[in-house]
């Protein structure tokens with residue numbers, strides 16, 4: 001199963017269920033979570049025992065974790081000072097218990113108590129956890145601003161304080177270098193608006209009941225390496241016909257590179273045969289750069305202008321670099337009418353955004369791969385990513401096709417189950433020209449082998465990200481280019 005992403009209130013229920021079923025008391029669960037946090041952070045960064053660590057603890061259970069973490073680190077010989085951020089005078093029961101186990105906690109009750117933290121090297125943020133709602137106000141907001149302005153290394157327990165687990169950061173929010181969340185990332189972690197608060201996130205297993213979490217009513221999933229189970233082994237007794245025949249329709253004068261990248265993407269995912277249709281100007285380029293593919297050309301020198309019968313191909317991938325000329329639009333329209341499994345990308349999406357009639361021709365065997373701007377051109381601007389995801393869901397329901405909304409955490413929605421998957425592979429080095437063309441080729445290559453549109457999208461997106469990460473390890477995130485992604489596809 002892909003890991004479910006659940007809301008803050010569902011997480012609270014998972015905590016309660018675990019306590020009752022295991023059974024474990026809430027204070028012991030807090031202790032387990034705090035040990036898990038300490039183990040994870042010490043595994044991730046090496047902290048010299050001479051370094052000064054400041055831990056800001058709120059009055060709720062996140063603060064309780066903070067006090068427990070203080071004690072555990074002190075017992076291990078680290079130099080830690082705890083501060084109680086007293087946004088409420090009555091501490092939660094478990095917070096009070098862990099507070100009582102410490103001596104020398106400084107209390108912050110207003111601006112006058114803000115520490116200067118001159119000698120502090122590391123800050124651990126345990127002010128608010130998943131119980132936070134709305135936005136920070138008054139001196140608590142000022143304290144968060146103060147911490148952010150110090151520009152120190154900040155590590156957040158469970159979530160950066162001031163961020164609602166299921167929403168977009170408003171007001172002052174801690175800007176963490178890393179966030180260590182318990183058991184599951186929050187929906188907030190996948191929203192681009194929150195990137196600056198969360199930093200890198202890691203989930204820390206605190207032994208909550210997994211079966212209970214997986215049975216919670218949620219349509220949100222993490223796309224992770226469980227995707228491996230969808231990949232079918234190649235058969236010993238097979239030939240190239242077993243793995244489908246891809247038709248890539250890509251490229252225009254000055255953009256033949258897009259067709260090269262998409263063609264290679266299809267080949268690298270295991271398609272049996274790949275034929276690429278380009279304008280005449282693309283012929284030599286294609287033939288010399290991708291000898292494994294066949295190349296057919298349009299009569300036109302610079303654009304693809306002539307409709308093509310696709311009956312001898314199993315699938316079509318259309319869009320990278322084709323331009324938005326009206327003749328090319330006719331080719332796209334004709335393709336959509338042929339109802340072949342089709343991946344629609346880039347300029348093909350731009351053509352769709354300019355003509356409602358094309359939108360009506362989408363069918364359940366289509367996979368659309370827009371980035372945010374392309375998607376907005378089709379469905380209109382959204383004020384927030386949450387609004388855009390709503391539009392993605394509506395679009396998928398209305399047109400019954402898979403939409404792969406490309407971003408740092410690409411969101412894929414299935415028209416059959418309504419499940420939304422957030423991809424967890426990939427890196428920022430992939431934000432470079434041509435990276436999307438490779439993905440188009442990959443998903444098309446998978447469709448050709450008989451994968452369903454949703455499985456082809458999930459496998460393609462995940463392995464595209466894995467290949468990107470591998471490329472970045474060798475080339476660096478700045479140095480890598482889209483061709484490097486192709487070199488590291490391993491399926």
Ligand SMILES: NC(=O)C1=CN([C@@H]2O[C@H](COP(=O)(O)OP(=O)(O)OC[C@H]3O[C@@H](n4cnc5c(N)ncnc54)[C@H](O)[C@@H]3O)[C@@H](O)[C@H]2O)[C@@H](O)CC1
Nearest residue numbers: 015026030033060061062128129130131132133134135158
């Ligand atoms: N047994 C459990 O439930 C466990 C909980 N754990 C920790 O507990 C956390 C959740 O604890 P809580 O539910 O106590 O919540 P928090 O520790 O997030 O604190 C919530 C409190 O913050 C205040 N608050 C909320 N919004 C505010 C706003 N806008 N301005 C000012 N104050 C606001 C409210 O008084 C609320 O009671 C988790 O994030 C995790 O760190 C862990 O210890 C693991 C076990």
Ligand SMILES: [K+]
Nearest residue numbers: 125126128159
């Ligand atoms: K926190």
